[in-house]
Amino acid sequence: MDMEEVSNKQVILKHYVTGSPKDSDLEIRTTSVKLEVPQGSGAVVVKNLYLSCDPYMRGRMSMTKPHGTYIDSFTPGKPIVGIGVAKVVDSDNPNFKKGDLVAGMTGWEEYTIITATQSQSLFKIQHKEDDDVPLSYYTGLLGPAGMTAYVGLYELCSPKKGDSVFVSAASGAVGQLVGQFAKLFGCYVVGSAGTKQKVDLLKNKFGFDEAFNYKEEQDLDAALKRYFPKGIDLYFENVGGKMLDAVLLNMNLKGCIIVCGMISQYNLEKHEGVHNLFCLISKQIRMEGFLVSDYYHLYPKYLEMMLPLIKEGKVTYVEDVAEGLEAAPAALIGLFSGHNVGKQLVAISHDNI
Known part of the structure; x- marks a missing residue:
């Protein structure tokens, strides 16, 4: 029946x-x-x-x-x-x-x-x-967002202890994890977000060394120079547009930019131009985009790493x-x-x- x-x-x-x-x-x-x-x-x-x-x-x-x-x-x-x-x-x-x-x-x-x-x-x-x-x-955390943070940071652009790491849209599903993973490597980590509440969250809950509200910055290049006086080694890109332009000016020689998303551009019919791409050549920067779906075969490896970190309280979500x-x-x-x-x-x- x-x-x-x-x-x-x-x-x-x-x-x-x-x-x-x-x-x-x-x-x-x-x-x-x-x-x-x-x-x-x-x-x-x-x-x-x-x-x-x-x-x-x-x-x-x-x-x-x-x-x-x-x-x-x-x-x-x-x-x-x-x-x-x-x-x-x-x-x-x-x-x-x-x-x-x-x-x-x-x-x-x-x-x-x-x-x-x-x-x-x-x-x-x-x-x-x-x-x-x-x-x-x-x-x-145990799905695509966590895998995205893991793949971008660990598999594609693994940082070294002491590296300077910048994460945009840092309080989001991916960004909050990228910052915490980078801290586990012993990196200096700065994030950007769009409200004071989110900035406080980055510093006080997720353990970022510094964070700033990009909406309060008249000059993003100057802001990045303030937080990264010795330059940026690794940038985890979630925003695009003006932020990417400013980051390129502040990248170190042979730095790495991992492109996860460009949320500032998603509602635009025509993307904003990026003017400082010559820095990719002059600074020998590696810039790479990826789709997490290409890396799902690594999911068991990710779970093996992540579950103990959650249970030990070493990662907050x-x-x-x-x-x-x-x-x-x-x-x-x-x-x-x-x-x-x-x-x-x-x-x-x-x-x-």
Whole structure:
């Protein structure tokens, strides 16, 4: 006998977006879904528990890609998708069984049917009821944000003790970890953020040596010279634009710039020009962008390093949690004006976690 349908609240992209996105570009709709999958389909149906709000999702809200992209646009009229943590409700997939906790790409909705092909992006979470690591961490610290910080710093541009490291957007999901990882190396670390609250967080909670509010600086070049009188050895780039231009002037010979994101540019139809690129030649700087998805084979190695650090209190992580699917549009849009403090996520359900 067919299982009864249940209601399924969803976050829908109403239309493609140009310029700065607004809450009204998204809407909440309610449809229905059967909590079972056909035999032979290889699909799973999951109950979504936590959803991750990430800056890259802004590009998926636009139809045109003037700056290039590495992922398809969302489809207007359909639920948006992103990284989430979920519980398997029904499965025809041998890799997953009912009750499994999983992380990976899922819909911004209460329940998602994930096809056999899509399920390749899911991985099982080995989470115990008495585990002192919150399940929500798998959207960030133990998910893509943590892996991004780890890969950029450890694998691509490993610093040395005493190096000077600058992190922009430093209180965000990735930046807060980059700074803490660099401190574990014995580096001098400075971060920039957009409010006094975030600056205080960087210095007093995350252990950055210094931090500054970039909105209060009339001259970013002068600000960087003040905090890095001997220059910058490693820059973890999250912002782009004027910040990158100023950093290039302050990089040391044979320094390293790891490009993770450029959030200052995401709402612009035409990116700001960067004028000091000649510094790449004159200072022999290595500048490298990367996609964390190319490094997921290192995830077991990352967990082996990270779980003990969490349990020993050597790494701190701050989450900004919006409660309920109704709060999801504002939580996502708020990323692009700096409303979040720490890793932004949405908690949909705390059932049986």
